[in-house]
Amino acid sequence: MDRKRGRDVKALKERKRTKLDGSQLTGKDESGDSNNESGDSQFFSDALMPIFWEHLFVNIENGVKVPLNATIYNKTSWRHSKYLNQDGTIDKDRWIEAVDFILDNNPCFEKKAGVKNLNPTYVKYSLMLAEGYEDPDNFPGQVPVNNEMRNNFDFLIVTSRGTSNEEIVCSLLIAQRGECTESPGSWVVRIICNSAVLYPPAFWMPDEAYTELQLTKEGEKRKYLDDGFSENWLDQRENRPIVEQNLCLKTGLHIMGAFVYAAKNWNSGPDSSTALLELANGYENVLGYCLYDKFGFVRTGHIDEKKCSAFATKNIEMRLDLDSISYAELVATVQTTKKMRVVNGQMVEVPKDVFCLLANQPSMQDQFRGFNNSILDLNQRVKATTPQAPAPPRSTRGNPMGAKQVSTKKTTYMIALENLIEEKRKFDEYMNAALEGIQRKYTSP
Numbered sequence: 001m002d003r004k005r006g007r008d009v010k011a012l013k014e015r016k017r018t019k020l021d022g023s024q025l026t027g028k029d030e031s032g033d034s035n036n037e038s039g040d041s042q043f044f045s046d047a048l049m050p051i052f053w054e055h056l057f058v059n060i061e062n063g064v065k066v067p068l069n070a071t072i073y074n075k076t077s078w079r080h081s082k083y084l085n086q087d088g089t090i091d092k093d094r095w096i097e098a099v100d101f102i103l104d105n106n107p108c109f110e111k112k113a114g115v116k117n118l119n120p121t122y123v124k125y126s127l128m129l130a131e132g133y134e135d136p137d138n139f140p141g142q143v144p145v146n147n148e149m150r151n152n153f154d155f156l157i158v159t160s161r162g163t164s165n166e167e168i169v170c171s172l173l174i175a176q177r178g179e180c181t182e183s184p185g186s187w188v189v190r191i192i193c194n195s196a197v198l199y200p201p202a203f204w205m206p207d208e209a210y211t212e213l214q215l216t217k218e219g220e221k222r223k224y225l226d227d228g229f230s231e232n233w234l235d236q237r238e239n240r241p242i243v244e245q246n247l248c249l250k251t252g253l254h255i256m257g258a259f260v261y262a263a264k265n266w267n268s269g270p271d272s273s274t275a276l277l278e279l280a281n282g283y284e285n286v287l288g289y290c291l292y293d294k295f296g297f298v299r300t301g302h303i304d305e306k307k308c309s310a311f312a313t314k315n316i317e318m319r320l321d322l323d324s325i326s327y328a329e330l331v332a333t334v335q336t337t338k339k340m341r342v343v344n345g346q347m348v349e350v351p352k353d354v355f356c357l358l359a360n361q362p363s364m365q366d367q368f369r370g371f372n373n374s375i376l377d378l379n380q381r382v383k384a385t386t387p388q389a390p391a392p393p394r395s396t397r398g399n400p401m402g403a404k405q406v407s408t409k410k411t412t413y414m415i416a417l418e419n420l421i422e423e424k425r426k427f428d429e430y431m432n433a434a435l436e437g438i439q440r441k442y443t444s445p
Contacts, residue, residue: 036151039132040076043154043175043187043262049074055331056257059250065335070170070251073157075130090131099127102157104233106169108193118193121228126174126190129153152177153190156258158251170194170248173255175262180308185271187263192277194252250337253291257334260295264322264330275320278311283355283369290356292318294339296325298353313376354434364434371427378419 036042044052049072057072058065073081082101083094103109103120132150158171171194179188210217224234263275277297279289297318300307311317325333328347332340338349351357358364 036147039147039150040079041074041154042151043177043266044074044156044258045262046074046076048258048262048265049077052258052261056261056334057254058335060335068158068251068254070158070160070248071167072255073159075154078155078157095131099124101167102127102169102172105167106172106193106195108172108195109229118191119227123172123174123191124228126153126176127155129176130155130174154262156255158194158248158255160248168248171251171255173259175259179310180276181310182307183271183274183276186274186276187259187266188275189256189259189277192252192256192259194250194255195248253294253334253337256291256295257330260320260322260325260330261327263320264325264327267322273322275322276308277318278308278315279318280315282314282316283365283372286356286365289316290352292320293353293356294333295330296320313380316372358434367430371430375427 053067057068059068082098083091085091103124108118109120129149130153132146134146134149153174153176155172155174157169159167159169162168172191173189174191175187176190177187178184179190180186260275266272277292279285279292283289297320300317300319308317326342329341332347339352340347341350343350355365355368
């Protein structure tokens, strides 16, 4: 029996039954491939946007759904509003301006001192791929001819108005199908970022602040320059005060919910029942990990060897079985900001991952990080060690039939592999003990 095929057929029926009114598959043939040649939105399709505004792009205030006071673009609306000519052709100069607008006005690039910033070069490169430009070094001389590549990308951009009524990018999510070559049909969160605070670049701080943080002004500035920021970009932000963008709060939750909804909606083709992402900076990124946990993403690259070669070793791979969360549970999670599931016929909040439950116990979270770093290190050692063939048995001279296996010392590879297995076992025991302790705490009278 083809188990995968049987699962896909079941998934299709379940999704058709539980899909919210108005949701439909768009832009795909029976194989799940897009025949779109315009580069407009396929994943975050125009047909889904009204559903998002009804159920996901809302906050609940006093029991009432209140739409986000923000502008949310999918690729179609972004192209038409930002860089298309009136006749529908692409204006490359306006496209460059639109990309620069994202890079110049995105709070995700401006974080606290000592925190790694989202790389603008990578963001710009990803947006170029999303528009079908295969050769970034030859832009804008080339024309976007790779429609297949362009149709494997989509994005959502959330903007609000700043203190001077200027448009500011609150959140950005770029989705890509096939980034993980091992799961070519799965949609992946290539980039997601959300910030409600505009910080001045971290190297403009009082001297005593650098001393307290054990940082240097030049070192912090170098982080920005190494990430692709220009001197001009930094000069424009000198002495800028910290600005709260309250309208941007929690928009990362909304667009993440939209990604999961769109991934469930895209239910044709191989690997389509799985969505993927990599958690940047691993367990150091507590907010990101716990956001993804709400939607049912589970770590797969923490204990076992990573499945997606495109993901960075230091990051944690997370996968979501799209059939494990219903549309109703997804909507309830976004609207309540809690991890909601149906239990015994009732929609209730369910426990978060044990790592998130330890939010008020940083020392225990540090234990998780320690295990993670140890396992990554041991994994690398195993990969770097060549397995050695066992020594052949020796024959006793004049008595070939009396051959005996000579006991040899363990090879370096065997030792490294045994250490890795033991470290995995220790982590499993630690995690189970921590979870049991938390459950006793929450269930005891």
